[in-house]
Amino acid sequence: MTITGYSYWYDTSPRHFSLHITPLTVADKFHEQVEMKGGAWIFTSATLAVSDDFGHFTSRLGLVPKKQFSLPSPFDYPSQARLCVPRYLPEPNSNGLADKLVRMLTPVIEQNQGRCFFLCTSHSMMRELGEKFRETLSLPVLLQGETSKQKTLAEFMELGNALLVATGAFWEGIDVRGDTLSCVIIDKLPFTAPDDPLLKARIEDCKLQGGDPFQQVQIPDAVITLKQGVGR
Structure with missing residues (x-):
């Protein structure tokens, strides 16, 4: 019924x-x-x-x-944060998007000494980016799902220079204090x-x-x- x-x-x-x-x-x-x-x-x-x-x-x-x-927010976003929106990216879900993102963002992540979350809107993009970043980055790359959420977050904080590639579970309810996380990258607007x-x-x-x-x-x-x- x-x-x-x-x-x-x-x-x-x-x-x-x-x-x-x-x-x-x-x-x-x-x-x-x-x-x-x-x-x-x-x-x-x-x-x-x-x-x-x-x-x-x-x-x-x-x-x-x-x-x-x-x-109003207590944070001084204009002086303490920077928002960057790159232009001329391939269309979402198109072939070559992951390659383009890795080429564009590897220098940014290296310059930032890791300390970065890359939040994806799909598991397929997360897995593809995780694999490609591991081929190009000299820094540790963690991938959501390879161990528990708590262990992944603990390892990210312990390493202090890692990139974490993740999806839904890490978009909310995560608080990494201090300088261990200083850069958040989002692959596209998070429409369901x-x-x-x-x-x-x-x-x-x-x-x-x-x-x-x-x-x-x-x-x-x-x-x-x-x-x-x-x-x-």
């Missing part, structure tokens, strides 16, 4: 096959919990707002905030893959409600993910 409001999908690996049922939203259930518990609820994060609008976050949790506001089952279901649900999936679903998700990645 199929229940509306859920995404049904399956996942395969060389050794496993799994079936999943994922709710498109937890707004109703979460709103019930907020009403039952009473008291004051406070939500804070550096990445909740999109253009100073918290609607994307509050709607997914069924929240009706009494107050909401953004505070169009064949992701949950995204496809949310897009269809947005269309049925007369909304614009690109503006209301895909862009806010990408903006929040990008802010999380840059924040490493």
Whole structure:
């Protein structure tokens, strides 16, 4: 029996096959919990707002905030950080993109003495870049998935001059203090893959409600993910 409001999908690996049922939203259930518990609820994060609008976050949790506001960052980004966006790269997912990225960025990573995260938006790009950087860099190159997340991060911090090539698991929830991480490279804007089952279901649900999936679903998700990645 199929229940509306859920995404049904399956996942395969060389050794496993799994079936999943994922709710498109937890707004109703979460709103019930907020009403039952009473008291004051406070939500804070550096990445909740999109253009100073918290609607994307509050709607997914069924929240009706009494107050909401953004505070300026305590970091002096203009003097303590530099944003570089290279031009004339091949199209995303095109042949030769990984080779071009390795040729362009090897001198940057060497000059920075490692201390770098290269965050990818797909496992295939992560594996290809990891292999090619190991062929060209004189510095240690770590690859997500070769050991546990905790061990990989611990090794990165212990080495002090490594490049870590990673994907989703390292875009958020990682805090490397000091100078051990001083450069973050992102291969492309982190839009969720169009064949992701949950995204496809949310897009269809947005269309049925007369909304614009690109503006209301895909862009806010990408903006929040990008802010999380840059924040490493």
